[in-house]
Amino acid sequence: MITTANIAEIRAQVKQWHMQGETVAFVPTMGNLHNGHITLVTEALKRADHVVVSIFVNPMQFGQNEDLDAYPRTLAADSDALINAGAELLFTPTPSIIYPKGLAQQTFVEVPNIGDEFCGASRPGHFRGVATIVCKLFNIVQADVALFGRKDYQQLMVIKAMAEDLSLPIEIIGIDTIREASGLAMSSRNGYLTAEQKQQAAAIKQCMDKLAADVACGKNIAESEAIAAETLVKAGFKMDYLSVRNATNLAPITNEDHNLVILVAAYLGNTRLIDNLTFSR
Known part of the structure; x- marks a missing residue:
């Protein structure tokens, strides 16, 4: 090389x-x-x-x-x-x-x-x-x-x-995002996490999976977002944002939108982690 x-x-x-x-x-x-x-x-x-x-x-x-x-x-x-x-x-x-x-x-x-x-x-x-x-x-x-x-x-x-x-x-x-066995998205910033925090951080993917399933089956998006954010706070995160948006242009969702993305950013200790999940409804 x-x-x-x-x-x-x-x-x-x-x-x-x-x-x-x-x-x-x-x-x-x-x-x-x-x-x-x-x-x-x-x-x-x-x-x-x-x-x-x-x-x-x-x-x-x-x-x-x-x-x-x-x-x-x-x-x-x-x-x-x-x-x-x-x-x-x-x-x-x-x-x-x-x-x-x-x-x-x-x-x-x-x-x-x-x-x-x-x-x-x-x-x-x-x-x-x-x-x-x-x-x-x-x-x-x-x-x-x-x-x-x-x-x-x-x-x-x-x-x-x-x-x-x-x-x-x-x-x-x-x-596509490459993930650790726990579901945590691989990132250079993961090196700032302790072993215990890495296990905690797996909650992001679990939370996104649940949110995607809820939205896909027709549950209220704003209420589902709020529940997901509260779940992460209870898991030890400080939230920056969590939102479901149009996957093509990140615009707020309309009834006609079917290809969606969950965007998440949250702090675990001093480390800011971001992740996302695309899905359809």
Whole structure:
């Protein structure tokens, strides 16, 4: 696997593959890789001849009181895992490479509406940072397809909207959430949980399953949401949000909506966990 922080090297290698008539898939990450990330790589290999992965802890998407400095950097272990998974090119830029003029002078990308609620409201500026870095990485790597986990459902929708609105020549594919045996969605933030908290955190998936079943059989949505949120509070969580929405555009549900998504964010101790579940009624 080639590892480089040089933009020109990334572009040259991808251009060579394209000139040979070969396709390229891209998996952007912030490192500290778990099996969910590796699944994205293995799925990417099914869809393209070559896979490029980036590892970049993006300062633009972290708020003032968030854990940028504490975010785990595990490049050596990540590299070994990517080599074993079959990735061929790893892009590891620094903030000075990505934002040479500094964040205050950086042109940004902002997706309206779909990024305003939920994590957008809880973490002001977060999706601006996500859309900007993903747009930059797409322009640097110039892949044919990019893969993202559906665990970050709102983020995936923001990226899809950004790519469509800016006419970017890349296909965006969402891959199903990879879960631990308990049902807890795999996340780099799970590393902040104690063993006991990890078992507690399994309640999120159990709660979503129950809520989906209730809504699917016609129970009142607002009442079902309130019961689900109270269940999580009793299980030791501090709620950020819990909502059932249209799975296509995250709009409030109408009687005509059949494809739905449950969006959840809650704190367990100091760790903020997010999850989602799509279902039909």
